Amino acid sequence: MNSLPDKRGYFGEFGGRFVPETLAPALEELEKGYRTVGHSKNFVEELGSLLTHYAGRPTPLFFARNLTRHLGGAKIYLKREDLTHTGSHKINNTLGQCLLAKKMGKKRVIAETGAGQHGVATATAAALFGLECAVYMGEEDMRRQNLNVFRMQLLGAEVKPVTTGSKTLKDAINEAMRDWVTNVRNTFYVLGSVVGPHPYPMIVRNFQSVIGKETRSQILKLEGKLPKVLIACVGGGSNSMGLFYPFYKDRSVHFIGVEAGGKGTEPCQHAATLSQGKPGILHGALSYLLQDPDGQIQPTHSISAGLDYPGVGPEHSFYKDTGRAQYVTASDKEALDGFLLLSKMEGINPALEPSHAIAHLKKVAPRLSSRDSLVLCLSGRGDKDVVEIQRILQGSTHA
Amino acid sequence: MHNRLEKKLLDLKRSGKKAFSLFLTAGFPSPEATVNLVCQLEKAGVDFFEIGFPFSDPIADGPTIQRSSEAALKAGMNWEKLMEIARAIRQQSDVPLIVMSYSNPLFCKGWENAIRQLSQSGFDGAIIPDLVLEESRPLKSLFQKNNLALVQLLAPTSSLQRMSEIGKESSGFVYCVSVTGVTGARKDLPYPETNDFLKKARSRISLPILLGFGLSRPEQIPLLKGNCDGFILGSALIRVLENVSSRLQAAQKAVQFVHPFVREIGKENRHD
Secondary structure, three states, X not given: OOOOOOOOOEEOOEEOOOOOHHHHHHHHHHHHHHHHHHHOHHHHHHHHHHHHHOOOOXXXXXXXXXXXXXXXXXXXXXXXXXXXXXXXXXXXXXXXXXXXXXXXXXXXXXEEEOOOHHHHHHHHHHHHHOOEEEEEEEHHHHHHOHHHHHHHHHOOOEEEEEOOOOOOHHHHHHHHHHHHHHHXXXXXXXXXXXXXXXXXXHHHHHHHOHHHHHHHHHHHHHHOOOOOEEEEEOOOOHHHHHHHHHHOOOOOOEEEEEEEEEOOOOOOOOEOHHHHOEEEEEOOEEEEEOEXXXXXXXXXXXXXHHHOOOEOOHHHHHHHHHOOEEEEEEEHHHHHHHHHHHHHHHOOOXXXXXXXXXXXXXXXXXXXXXXXXXXXXXXXXXXXXXXHHHHHHHHHHHO | OOOHHHHHHHHHHHOOOOXXXXXXXXXXXXXXXXXXXXXXXXXXXXXXXXXXXXXXXXXOOOHHHHHHHHHHHXXXXXXXXXXXXXXXXXXXXXOOEEEEOOHHHHHHHOHHHHHHHHHHXXXXXXXXXXXXXXXXXXXXXXXXXXXXXEEEEEOOOOOHHHHHHHHHHOOOOEEEEOOOOOOOOOOOOOHHHHHHHHHHHHHHOOOOEEEEOOOOOHHHHHHOHHHOOEEEEOHHHHHHHOOOOOHHHHHHHHHHHHHHHHHHHHOOOOOO
16 A cells, blocks of 8 residues: 555645635544544544444455356456445445444534445444435436435435535535535535545545455455456546555556546546546546536446446556556446346446446456456445336337 | 735725625626626726636535526636626726635636736636635745735635734735625624624634625625625625516616615714
8 A cells, every 4th residue: 555645635746635724624533533533543443334234244255257258368356345235335434434424423414426336325324323324416426326226215314305506416516515614513524535635535446446355355365466457437437446456566567547438538428537627626626527629528428327437536647657557447338238138147237337337347358367366346236227228128129 | 025915905994884795696687787797886986896607516515606607607607707707897897896706716727827927818807716825825925926816715614813913914805704604695693793803803804804694685784894894795686686687677677676785884873
């Protein structure tokens, strides 16, 4: 692991804290709370116990025998984050942040959500800790992920529809930040990815790095050596960073982040921030960004709500520019094929987000030796996407 | 070297007057209207102007300025047109102009390039609502070199230590944000708390302190006037401009709207 970010919250030239002054003291308070309370023996033990007995960790590292045989080449392992409580890796972070909120004396938490997984995971942790909870979600995403909207409501959270801008994740973050600016004195903002102002990218990464830590010891036990490749989807980038980070110093391990290629490479047709964007400042951090020549943020498109975001975590930008990780894209269609492939081969419905990573496997696994292994982060389960996939598949047969 | 903004503030201070500043979204309702509004409102007694460069994701702004920003962008507002607006105003007036922009549009042009262009086009200052002290410090010399005053914001949540630091780092004046929250007209403000905040700021800051966010009625002015050096009005005026049909009508309505504020702010009945 590296020692970044620095004191100002920078990973190389990326990161920082670009927020209204009203929030600056709250971020200082959060940083201090995290460094003291968040590192206390009591906190670490309580979170560890919850991750085990409530969230269901450690998650299995599953050898996908059929898929390996089908593609040929490296042995494919799936890190089964889809098997956690609430069905995605998001719970690792929300248990950590909500526990921190409670210990810091906050009564109310807010969150943004795209696919709804982070919203559900926040609503879950808030219910567990007895915190009031409001989740901002774009109207377009509420349509795409209707089941998750109802789940959040059942968990006692208020889902606030966001009708501004593109009505997706980016705008949900805008609204959550506006809520936080207004209610900063009693509200804790549970950010869902390794994005946002310092210290969020660091905090979320650290809570998610349980994925990579477990993977590292599991694969060493199973294979007796490190994997050749780690592969995960990247929207904001929390599941991928959680997997990659504990392997940072294992230079022989190649990292591949798969972004949403959408319908094509033209502007507004994809959400491939690292592949197609350039550095800029959004949601409190300097990082790669999809923007026009005047610095206006461009609309994005992806089949998966969770990847439909024009920014990316600053540490990923650092990984890209230093060459530590490689970033590629998978299109909507490829992701859909990835979904179908894993469903048929291994009896697992993946979420559409990791389906992008699955789609990229065929370009990686066959080129590696059968003596090598690779690990794919299966960041969430696909139940939430089944209705949308049905709509798309039926639409395409009628077309 | 004092620029137009600093000179204006100094003049106001010497004559014991409060400052009155207006926020306008560049290109709303049109670029020509922005130029005309500035010139007409200056004659109506407004001391200086903040020209907001619309941004796609204005996290510090409420619904009114979100709407005006979106409308301006849709109508084709861009960086070059912002420069044209400033140059057009400069042909007619020496009124101090402050650009209000989020960080990204400036970062995107390259800080140095953006700051130089703003200064050359006639701007005297900049307010960047998502650029806190920690991020603006490394840029300070660029602003100074180009004689563009970087106005820092102060919030009710700022600690006493931050207040002092912000007071030292800011140029021109310090923009005091009246409440925790986004921009937008509010019928009332928590006057005792806001006054308390202003008193704390004044005791630590030697620059003029101006109050913004949440102003909507001239009746609010006397309740706050004793503890600040001036006022900034934004969303309430934008709301007036949402319902105009022509450039001429925009100026007329705006002048009508700000007149009672000018009168109230100009009254010499301060009881500190």
